[in-house]
Amino acid sequence: MSGSILQRGGLxxxxxxxxxxxxxxxxxxxxxxxQSLALTLxxxxxxxxxxxxxxxxxxxxxxxxxxxxKPSASTRLVQTGIYGLIRHPLYTAVFCGSVGWALVxxxxxxxxxxxxxxxxxxxxxxxxxxxxxQQFPEYATYEQRVRRFVPWIY
Numbered sequence: 001m002s003g004s005i006l007q008r009g010g011l012x013x014x015x016x017x018x019x020x021x022x023x024x025x026x027x028x029x030x031x032x033x034x035q036s037l038a039l040t041l042x043x044x045x046x047x048x049x050x051x052x053x054x055x056x057x058x059x060x061x062x063x064x065x066x067x068x069x070k071p072s073a074s075t076r077l078v079q080t081g082i083y084g085l086i087r088h089p090l091y092t093a094v095f096c097g098s099v100g101w102a103l104v105x106x107x108x109x110x111x112x113x114x115x116x117x118x119x120x121x122x123x124x125x126x127x128x129x130x131x132x133x134q135q136f137p138e139y140a141t142y143e144q145r146v147r148r149f150v151p152w153i154y
Contacts, residue, residue, distance in 0.1 A: 005068075007070065008066075008068035008069070008070040008072075009068045009069035009070045009124070009127065009128070009131075010068065012068075012069050012120075012123075012124040012127065013067045013068060013069075015120055016067075016094075016117070016120060016121075016124070019098075019113050019114075019116055019117050019120060020094070020098065020117075022109070022110075022113035022116075023098045023101060023102060023110050023113045023114045023117075024101070024110075025109075025110075026102070026105075026107050026108075026109030026110030026111075026112070026113050027101050027102055027104070027105035027107045027109075027110035028105065029107075029109070030105075030107040030108060030109040030110060031105040031106060031107050032105075032106050032107075033106050033107055033108050034106050035106070036106075039103050039106070040103070040104075042100075042103055043099075043100045043101075043102075043103030043104045044100075045100075046096045046097070046099050046100030046103065047096070047097060047100035047101075047104070049092075049093075049096045050092075050093045050094070050096040050097030050100055051093075051097075052093075053082065053086075053089040053090070053092045053093035053096065054089070054090060054093035054094075054097070056081060056082035056089060057082055057083070057089035057090040057093060058090070059081065060078050060080065060081035060082055060083050060089075061078055061090075064076060064078060069124050069125075069127055069128035069131065070127075070128070070131045071128075071131060071132060071135055075135070077132070077135075077136045077138065077139065077142070079142055079146070083146070084146065085146065085147075085151045086146065086147055086148065086149055086150065086151055087125070087129075087142070087143070087146050087147065087148050087149075088121070088125050088128075088148055088149055091121040091124070091125060091149065092149045092150070094117065094121070095114070095117050095118060095121055095149075098110075098113070098114035098117055099111065099114045099115070101114070102114045121149070122148075122149075125148055125149075129143065
């Protein structure tokens, strides 16, 4: 990896990619470990939330979209659209989609890998927020107004 990728937070992206690979593989290889209509319905809700957050976040970010947590010098701070409700909708989308995937496949290995994304995304978001506060003085006010992953809760 080049120094630039590491400086932009490439190790966070690598860790996230490894866990996502484990979620996908775990779902396919460890499927059908339980039966539950409630969990099937829950998976559908999570996949819908994932799609909504992912699409809204992607549209709101536009050309600012990047897998790296450290913003580039040309990045502008987005506080509108879904970013007016949650600060990290794309992390929320990937987490909800991963848990939804695990539940669709009814797979413990996939679910464990998906749940491991929660502390990774929390730490990645905190690192990203440090960089955003350095680049955008108004970010501190935005943080007080908008929750990290779940509107009005967290």
